[in-house]
Amino acid sequence: MSSRPDATTKRADGRHGGPWRAVGAVVVVLLAMLGSGLIGAALKSTDTPRPPQPVAGTVGPTANGPLAEADLDGAERTPTGLPRATPTSIVIPRIGVRASIMALGTNPDGTVQVPPLDQALLAGWYEPGPSPGEPGNAVIVGHVDSAAIGPAVFFSLGALQPGDTVTVERADGRAATFRVDSVASYPKNAFPTEQVYGPSNRPGLRVITCGGQFDEATGDYPDNVIVFASLTP
Numbered sequence: 001m002s003s004r005p006d007a008t009t010k011r012a013d014g015r016h017g018g019p020w021r022a023v024g025a026v027v028v029v030l031l032a033m034l035g036s037g038l039i040g041a042a043l044k045s046t047d048t049p050r051p052p053q054p055v056a057g058t059v060g061p062t063a064n065g066p067l068a069e070a071d072l073d074g075a076e077r078t079p080t081g082l083p084r085a086t087p088t089s090i091v092i093p094r095i096g097v098r099a100s101i102m103a104l105g106t107n108p109d110g111t112v113q114v115p116p117l118d119q120a121l122l123a124g125w126y127e128p129g130p131s132p133g134e135p136g137n138a139v140i141v142g143h144v145d146s147a148a149i150g151p152a153v154f155f156s157l158g159a160l161q162p163g164d165t166v167t168v169e170r171a172d173g174r175a176a177t178f179r180v181d182s183v184a185s186y187p188k189n190a191f192p193t194e195q196v197y198g199p200s201n202r203p204g205l206r207v208i209t210c211g212g213q214f215d216e217a218t219g220d221y222p223d224n225v226i227v228f229a230s231l232t233p
Contacts, residue, residue: 049151049155050213051144051145051151051155051156051157051158051209051210051211051225052156052158052159053158053185053211053212053225054158054159054160054183054184054185054211054225055184055185079202079203079230079231079232079233080135081133081134081135081202081203081231082133082134082170082174082176082203083134083172084130084131084134085131085133085170085171085172085174086103086125086131086170086171087101087125087131087132087138087140087168087169087170087171087176088100088101088169088170088171089101089168089169090123090140090166090167090168090169090207091166091167091168091169092157092160092164092165092166092167093164093165094159094160094161094164094165095156095157095159095160096156097153097154097156099121099122099123099142099153100122100123101122101123101124101125101140101168102115102119102122102123102124102125103124103125103127104124104125104126104127104141105127105128106128112126112141114141114142114143115141115142115143115153117143117146117148118148120142120143120145120146120148120149120152120153121149121152121153122142122153123140123141123142123153123154124140124141124142125138125139125140126138126139126140126141129197130203131170132168132170132176132178132203132205133168133170133174133176133203133231134203135200135201135202135203136199136200136201136202136203136204137196137197137198137199137200137204137205137206138168138203138204138205138206139196139197139205139206139208140168140205140206140207140208141207141208141209142154142157142207142208142209143209143210144157144209144210144211144221144225145210154207154209154225155209157183157207157209157225157227158183158185158211158225160180160183160227161180161183162180162181162182162183163179163180164179164180165177165178165179165180165232166178166180166205166207166227166229168205176203176205176231177231177232178204178205178229178230178231178232179229179230179232180227180228180229181228181229181230182227182228183225183226183227183228184225184226185211185212185223185224185225185226186211186223186224186226187212187222187223188222188223188224191224192226195228196208196226202230202231203230203231204228204229204230204231205227205228205229205230205231206226206227206228206229207226207227207229208224208225208226208227209224209225210223210224210225211223211224211225
């Protein structure tokens with residue numbers, strides 16, 4: 001997919017492995033192949049600010065689920081998760097994000113929807129997957145920028161560091177707070193589909209946007225910036 005500002009339908013960063021609650025691995029692979037585009041409608045001026053970029057990396061062991069923490073008696077404890085509830089907003093203190101969240105589904109071609117470009121300051125939750133706080137990997141996506149408004153909701157996502165927090169407020173009145181495990185940039189053709197959309201029995205969060213140097217020729221970003229985070233105990 002192209003990230004051109006005039007595109008009416010955007011594919012999501014890295015093939016959202018179809019609702020893993022309802023479909024199998026074959027569909028996950030298919031969506032990974034289809035969703036090579038990104039969440040961004042790039043700024044075209046060469047003098048516009050550039051989004052911060054994390055290091056290019058490989059998914060580490062903490063990307064698959066939260067690290068267990070030790071109680072005072074030395075026993076490990078892992079968050080058990082919350083019931084399902086619609087997320088309403090996302091708060092990321094380090095980069096000054098406080099944004100409402102809309103629910104997203106899947107496009108007819110199997111790619112994941114993203115927020116409309118005229119609402120590029122909103123984040124989007126992949127509703128067929130787990131909700132933030134539930135066991136499993138909840139996925140939230142958002143634009144990095146827009147030709148219409150400039151820097152968008154996740155413009156500074158690449159500046160996050162391990163240990164930072166991401167809080168998702170939910171319709172049930174609860175807030176799920178996640179600790180960042182790792183942040184990395186991946187070429188779209190090497191998107192870590194399984195680590196982002198694969199099943200997990202632990203509550204995790206994946207936050208995704210565009211990354212890399214915008215390509216004026218293709219009207220697209222070449223990479224995805226992905227934050228891997230775990231629910232705090």
